[in-house]
Amino acid sequence: MTLSEVPQGAWRHVADGRAAADIATAAGALLLAHRTDQEEAGADPADVRKAGDRLSHEFLAATLGRQFPGDAVLSEEGADDLARLAARRVWIVDPLDGTREFGEPGRADWAVHVAVVEEGRLVAGAVAMPALAATFSTADPFPPLPPLPAAPRVVVSRTRRPEPVTAMAGALGAELIEMGSAGAKAMAVVRGEADIYAHTGGQYEWDSAAPVAVARAAGLHVSRIDGSALHYNQENPWLPDLLICRPELADRALGVLGR
Template sequence: MTTDAAASAPHPPAVHNSEDARAAADMATAAGELLLDFRADAHLARLDLGEVRRIGDRISHEFLVAELARRFPADAVLSEEGADDPSRLTADRVWIVDPLDGTREFGEFGRIDWAVHVALVERGRLTAGAVAMPALGVTYSTADAPTPAGPAPAAPRVVVSRTRRPEPVMAMAAALGAELVEMGSAGAKAMAVVRGEVEVYAHTGGQYEWDSAAPVAVARAAGLHVSRIDGSEPVYNQENPWLPDLLICRPELAGTALEALAR
């Protein structure tokens, strides 16, 4: 079953710039390695968890901003941890980064469900992206995103937050007859769909562009359905970076998921 929104939603083909995708992957991976080293040292030093999270955000942000300035000095940057520069709105190329997605999970030693996001928007379109999962030792990018194999199971798996269960997401899960899988950051959830560990990730609780830009780019490159929960296309590099909802799922489940989310 499909909804009108699902049938009419614009889902442009992914544009893969392999050079930019490799750069995104390299930078996300390197930032993740810095975070792993810092977290190990912080654990040994028994630093306060709040301090671990704050310093982790800063270390990754400063590294990514410096690398982007070195590699792409003419490009604009929108980072969760940086001051917004309005000149990005007229720039041809804008990097959207989340230096540490899943700050809460990063501060809980031993957790693996946190990520580093690096994405590129060119003239309004996502053209490259990478999501590093440092604690897993893997980085997913638009250059080599895996495609989930085989059909979706009869009882699909829906990845949800450990702490928040929005009613629309729970209604969608019920409509799909889904099993719930708890996980931390947005990037971790989206990459679980890419890996085929779950089939659906829906978010309705409020996000910003940096939370979803890189995961959306990678998910689209993997052949997954990506949209807002009304079926429309997520749009990036807007004056207000608030982008509150998202659906990433196996294409064959999109119609039922969107219909349930619209109720």
């Protein structure tokens, strides 16, 4: 689709999605190069993670400031300026989602998140998965999802499995797939490699804004676990829970999670 084919008034959001994809991809390339260089130098994984967070944050903040000088930015790694609450447009970024996985050689389940909220609405976003050489954005065309498998696949953390999520998986007779970052889990559903991503342990807006934007653009169900809408650029950026899933499974998943 070209910008001339986009309905009037929506072209800006397509352009934002493309900008988010370009910026997230570039930050991801920096992170990949940093990780390779540090691994070859035998650096401490903790130092690799810390420096990677800082490197990506500084790149994203500088790039967004240059390309969108009138917009506010909410970043996991930056000081929260509450002037963003009065801003018309706010970029919400996670410079390195899945810091633990980033510090483990060979792992690909980490991501860079870039999303934009305009007048209170999440309008565009991108999730880059640099180790997979893939970036997913709201400006992308998404192929139809494959048929659902007999047993739904639920992505879960390697280290934390909240009881509501395991109960839901059990009620649905689901297969559990372990994965790292929130972005990687959400993109597994977007890619058709999983069917449900539910999180009940609490997250921040930067953990889910870009994944939610992309998942929604791909035709997936996105909501809180009680079925209510997700809201971004709030004074307190904490979000208690999240559900991203195939629309065919939404009612069943919400029914169990809401008990």
